[in-house]
Amino acid sequence: MTYLLDRGFPFGLENLLLCGKNIEEKGLQIIAQIDAKHIVHGSDELKKLFEIIESKCINKRMWVLLGSVDSKKWLPLQLASVSAEKSDIRREIKTDLKRMIPFDSDKDIRKWTSKFHGAIMDVEIGKDIVCQKYSKLREKCPHFAIAVLVKEEYGNEDVDIISKYQKKEIELAYELKPLIWNPSPREKVYIKEKTIL
Helix, strand or coil: CCCHHHCCCCCCCHHHCECHHHHHHCCEEEEEEEEHHHCCCCCHHHHHHHHHHHHHCCCCCEEEEEEECCCCCEEEEEEEECCCCCCCCHHHHHHHHHCCCCCCCCCCEEEEEECCCEEEEEEECCCCHHHHHHHHHHHHCCEEEEEEECCCCCCCCCECCECHHHHHHHHHHHHHCCCCCCCCHHHHHHHHHCCCC
16 A cells, blocks of 8 residues: 655645745744754754744744755644643643654663562663654654744634634644644544534
8 A cells, every 4th residue: 555655745745835925824933943864862953943942932832843855845744732721832842853753772762660560671662653653754854844823813712622722723734734633532523513624
């Protein structure tokens, strides 16, 4: 079977590519970029990116991961918002970027301990399905950008079973069609109830 990611970038999704003007029109602003080759253990570039995220994403509620081959035309890869209980998106962005770091058998082995028996085995971390998804993106896209929603028009209240931030996430996702985006379980229920999307 041939999959979408078996094709070359942009995987047959040329109609979804965004340039600077398109990105701004969507209410987004690119705050940082990084080459895939720098998303590795101990990278100074990755540390700098995390510092930028720490300073520029305070109180930001929504972000988009973009991928590119030329740093001019960007494909939306992922989109996420934080729930009302969380303060902002900084932790989530850094976690997803860390998931791209290639597996290193010296650094990605942890002892698995049991309450009753102590250390019982070594386990490999970073090979779960989510990490594999982000690793594949790193393999396929030489450049990444982090964009945040700067036109934060969420409405006044939470809607039904989802937060106002999740509602905005769904609206933007249906507009951008990010490559690996999937709605959360509550968002799926909301979408099913609102068949207008």
